[in-house]
Amino acid sequence: MGLFDFFRRPPPVADFASAVDFIESHTAFVVQKCTYEYARARSGTNWQKLFKEADFQAAVEASCWQNYPIGLADVAEMVLTVVRAPHGPADPDLVAGVVAAAAAAAGRHPTPDGFPPTFWRDAAASVAARLAQFGYVPARAVKDIPKDTAKAFFDNLPFHPEVRANDFLLIRNTLAVNLCRACETLERRVDLPALRAALVAEGARVAAGSGG
DSSP states (O other): OOTTGGGSOOOOBOSHHHHHHHHHHHHHHHHHHHHHHHHHHHHGGGHHHHTTOHHHHHHHHHHHHHHHHHHHHHHHHHHHHHHSOSSSOOOHHHHHHHHHHHHHHHTTSOOOTTSOTTHHHHHHHHHHHHHHHHTTSOOOOGGGGGGGTHHHHHHTSSSOTTTSTTOHHHHHHHHHHHHHHHHHHHHHHBOHHHHHHHHHHHHHHHHHHTTO
C-alpha cells in the first residue's frame, strides 16, 4: 500500500460486482458488530477471559452465522431502499437484481460447520421473500427495517434467555443504528444511476434465464 493510499476514498458502488462486495461486507459488519459488542458488554469485566474459552468462541461464531441470513435480508432491503425511486413500487427487475446481488454475496461463503448444506440457498430465499414483501410497497425508513427481524436475531445470541431477558430493545436499536451507518456509507459511495442500471440489467438477465 502506498503512502497516500490511506487517504484515498473507497471505490464507488456503481456496478453489480461492487454491490455484491458492499452487501457482503456490510452484512458482516451489521451482524458481527452487534453480536461481539453485545457479548463483550454482557460478559462484563470478565470478557477478555471468556473470549479465550473455545466453547464461548464457538457459540459466538455460531450465533453470527445463524444471524447472517437476517442481516443479509436487512442489508439487501436497505440497498433497495437507496436505489429505488422514493415513492411507489420498485421496478421488478431492480428487485430481482438486488436479490441476485445478495445471493451472490451469500454464495461466496462455504457452508458453516454444523449447518445444513442448504444454508446459503435458504439465506438467498429469505432475501427474495423479504423483497417480495417490501419491494412493491413504498419504502420503509431504514431505521425501521430491523423491527421485523430483531426478535429472531435476539433469540440467536449466545446467552441464556434469563441472562439477556431485558436486552431486546438494546439489540433492536443497535441493529437499527448499525444498518443506518451502513446506509450512510452507501449513500456516500453510490453512483446511483450506474448502480440502478446495473441492478436492473442483472435482474432482467435473471428473469430471462428463468423464462420469466
